[in-house]
Amino acid sequence: MALLESHQGPWMCFGDFNYVLNESEAVGGKKGSPSTNYLKDLMFEVGAIDSGFSGGKYIWAKGKWGNAAIKRRLDREIANIAWRLEYLKATLSHLGAIGSDHTPIVLDTNPQAGFAHRPFRFEVACLRDDRCGSVIDSAWGEEHTGSDFIKLCKKQAATREALKKWN
Template sequence: MKAGKSRLEKVKKSIGFSELIVVDAKGSASGTCAMWKSSVSLHPIEFNKNLIVVKVTKAVCDWFLVGFYGPPYATKKKNAWENLMALLESFQSLWVCMGDFNFIISDNEILGGNRGGSSATNYLKELIFEFGAIDLGCSGNKFTWAKRGWGNSAIKRRLDRGIANISWRLAFPRASIAHLGAISSDHAPLLLDTNPKDSFAHRPFRFEAARIRDNNCNSIVEKACNERVTGSAMVKLCKKQAATREALRKWNKEIFGHYQDKINCLMNKIAEVQKNPPSTDNGKIESVLLTDLSEWLARSEVMWRQIKRTVAQRRG
């Protein structure tokens, strides 16, 4: 993570979070950060350039969440991994550890590049053996890191994952990790869901300023307003408003859709493309999807700005 604290403060506000921990990047070394909502009972325990540890307090049980970055350089690996193992050893409770470990644990987590064995210590394997830890598995793209993009010459690895002690897994038997699409990064983000739900409620339709970004918006409104209606001037106005509202509702459902639905769909498509074998065609498809995603993210940003203004006006 190369972003500074001021940039991360903006990101925190834009996604509705209130709390932030930042370990700034120094030189070529990346930093780390954690964000959460004040409604979550979470307490920072330790943080440095390689890890962030927080304690999650729940009614059922307390547990530790560790975000870890394993240095890729041999000279720095030993110290970082020894610190992580000492930390996990000190926990007398449930824990889960996620992040970029910069190690694989089997040959099927490699695509392309050199498959030759290495005499160097695999600290991830040692940790799993030492603590009897469980790999939480994943859904989505099998690989989480790619070199030279995701095209023909891509080299892919599963360097990022989540592991936990047996007690944590027993406490959260339905917990799962999803590999999301890699957007403007060589790493795919991980999403840990401790209690997956089967369905989500839909939000009611509301017209928002971001829809003006779509070229079809004006024509939808113009066509509805130009419909021939009868009655007094007031009745005609009401009928045209009703027709416009219905046309926009239909357009929203059939064509435009909900922002997050569209964004999720595009991210899923990107993740699916990144699952496929590297090829020129897949690279072109990914490029188009990333362009579409950027537009929908821009629309979403406009929507949230409008919502914030509305909330601020209501509060006076």
């Protein structure tokens, strides 16, 4: 802690802190927190803020993943104001857990422009491929129920999805 207090420049620390900041970061298990929340105390003493995250809220689970598990947000990034001002675009992402009780976290200090959903567009170039016609025929030929309007919408959606998958 003396190191953080003595450092005047921007700093950041991320990883497993083994504490939640409040009850909303915990599901299952014992309710209530110990009388001393060391993470809150540390953050207050060194002037740190939690930088937030994207992805699933809980990054640690005891037991099976699902409704019966004990889940916590134990991994996080804390930083001083100088670091947050230096890295305005920085993001912390919680990824999916694979073979561990913790999910991986990724800190990106310079994320590229966010992914924007591209609407489906049918390209005339697709017609040059002989398989395109059979994909359209197959999808359009599926039986659907409902009014004529509903059937048309369902056929269009099925064709769009089939073309996306084929493409």
